[in-house]
Amino acid sequence: MAGAPPGGAGDGRPDFDAVILAGGRGTRLGGADKPGLTVGSSTMAASVASAAVAAGAGRVVLVGPPRADLALICAPLPGGLTVVREEPPGAGPVPALRAGLTRVRAPWVALLAADLPFLHGADISSLLAAATRGTLAGVVMADAEGAPQWLAGCWQTASLRAALLEYRGSSLRGLLGPLRPALIGLAAMPSREPPPWLDCDTPAELAAARLWRAGQARDPEPGQAWAPDPS
Secondary structure (H helix, E strand, O other): OOOOOOOOOOOOOOOOEEEEEEOOOHHHHOOOHHHHHHEOOOOOOHHHHHHHHHHHHOEEEOOOOHHHHHHHOOOOOHHHHHEOOOOOOOOOOOHHHHHHHOOOOOOOEEEEEEEOOOOOOOHHHHHHHOOOOOOOOOEEEEEOOOOOOEEEEEEHHHHHHHHHOOOOOHHHHHHHHHHHHHEEEEEOOOOOOOOOOOOOOHHHHHHHHHHHHHHHHHOOOOOOOOOOOOO
């Protein structure tokens, strides 16, 4: 079958599914369909799904509206693409995670935002490898300042389900923080690329990401670095 090979038993990688949260309101982008915005030749949601496929996910669970580009990307996976919605739609990341976990079948899950245009399969694989080395409930990517990026991590599925049973709040940090995940700092790959944890919440961040991709397409000079401010 074409595409990236599935992970799990038989290739030495742990079985994992990916949950991509793509049902936000995009308020800081004027209500735009943020996951459907393009950076380079792909939508941001498609870039995240491609990273999950490259890392060997068994299935991708999209929490949000259906997206034809993701269905095509995920077709080679054993579980393909599953689309669910939180209730009510737009209720926030905790209800979205709750809905997404109902479709997860693997013992590990990558929990990902849909607006990470510079995330690679190798980044997810690094998180998964760190999570499965010991007895951790999960690992979360840390930004340059060491702050946890709650929508860029890998978790024991059972730990997330148990935490959700007890949690009544609305904050991902409030849900995931008590699980005491390890924080993993991942460098950009290659070094001149924007970091994998970079999301696009504001028009300035989106413009900067697009500007970098446009420069990449023009084959920039060696050593040209990521500049977060497009002005």
